[in-house]
Structure formats: C-alpha cells, structure tokens
Amino acid sequence: MIQADFHTKKLEFYLHIYFVIYVFHPHNQQGQRSNETLKIEQAEFKKYLDNAGSELSKTSEFLAFYALPYIPNPMEHPSFKSLFTMEWVN
16 A cells, blocks of 8 residues: 555656646647746645655655756756657657
C-alpha cells in the first residue's frame, strides 16, 4: 500500500507541473501568457509544494522543480526550457 501511495503522490506532482507549464506552453494557442498569469500559477504551485508536495522534496527526481515558483521566466531558464518544447508535449 505504501508503494501505491508513493506512485499516487508522484502522479499528483507531475500533474501540478503540467498545469503550471500548460498555460505558457507554445502548444497551447489559447494560453494566457501574461506575467500576472505566470505569478498566479507559480503561487498555486508554491502552495502545493509547501503543503502536500513537501514530502517529495527528498526525492532527487523532483528536487529541481521546487525552484520553479521562483523563476521569473521559466521558458528561458536552462533547467526548465525543455518543458516548453513540442517534444515535451509528445
């Protein structure tokens, strides 16, 4: 049961990442790409990280994503710009 719970938490984490990225992804033609929208999405992700997502901070797979709410322009940041490619969508 513990293993299933861990996989559920990982899936939830990836879903949060997806929705932070989705609004700004070039694939999303209706995306709201304003700085205010970015701040809102980052604040929501930060709230998740501070609460339910805090358990996965000990997992190297997710550690880099804990910086995502603090990056002013993640589309240009070397650690995150691969998330904004069409390959990532596929």
